[in-house]
Amino acid sequence: MTDNRLHYPATARNRDAILAVLRGVLPASGLMLEIASGSGEHVMHFAQAFPGLVFQPSDPEPAARQSIAAWAQDSGAANVLPPLALDAAAEDWPLSSADAILCINMIHIAPWRVTQGLLRHAGRLLAAGAPLYLYGPYRRAGVVTMPSNEAFDDSLKARNPEWGLRDLEAVAALARDHGFSAPAVTEMPANNLSVVFWRV
Numbered sequence: 001m002t003d004n005r006l007h008y009p010a011t012a013r014n015r016d017a018i019l020a021v022l023r024g025v026l027p028a029s030g031l032m033l034e035i036a037s038g039s040g041e042h043v044m045h046f047a048q049a050f051p052g053l054v055f056q057p058s059d060p061e062p063a064a065r066q067s068i069a070a071w072a073q074d075s076g077a078a079n080v081l082p083p084l085a086l087d088a089a090a091e092d093w094p095l096s097s098a099d100a101i102l103c104i105n106m107i108h109i110a111p112w113r114v115t116q117g118l119l120r121h122a123g124r125l126l127a128a129g130a131p132l133y134l135y136g137p138y139r140r141a142g143v144v145t146m147p148s149n150e151a152f153d154d155s156l157k158a159r160n161p162e163w164g165l166r167d168l169e170a171v172a173a174l175a176r177d178h179g180f181s182a183p184a185v186t187e188m189p190a191n192n193l194s195v196v197f198w199r200v
Helices: 010-023 040-051 062-075 112-123 147-159 168-177
Strands: 032-034 055-056 098-104 131-136 184-188 192-198
Touching: 010 040, 010 131, 010 184, 010 192, 032 040, 040 055, 040 062, 040 098, 098 112, 112 168, 168 192
Parallel strands: 032 055, 032 098, 098 131
Antiparallel strands: 131 192, 184 192
16 A cells, blocks of 8 residues: 655654643643644644644645545544645635644745635634644844745745745734734744744
């Protein structure tokens, strides 16, 4: 049988650092929606660490959904649901509520309208007090962007002019418009950030 599992080396490097932040963010029970799950390696790692939570992975790409399903089958995880075909920029999402939303390494590898869709739907799906967790590189006012991140930004824009590092202040303003708190920011390895917004 063909192995449909995708492997992203960055996942192994950052998953435990992300998990350490999530331990202070995720609720004790409920449905955790992951947007742009990619290979599925992150969600499997988190599902193992939080057996009392139910994880709903999603991705717009068929190959990613095949990989997620293959990882889930391989792990035997009982708390990971079948992956949803979900485009964050779409007018409608195929679910009506969640207890937390996770989105790792997406908004800089997507047009701005995808971030707009993410924040709009997150504001609709999450109840007061629920977290939206974002991870990735950002630009920040008053903080020098590291040369490695500048080079990464250049490479992203060369692949697609609509991609690139986002200003954290712009993301925070958009989140505020959709009913979220100011961000709680944690410095992460390799010049990334964990950014948590709470639905108010």
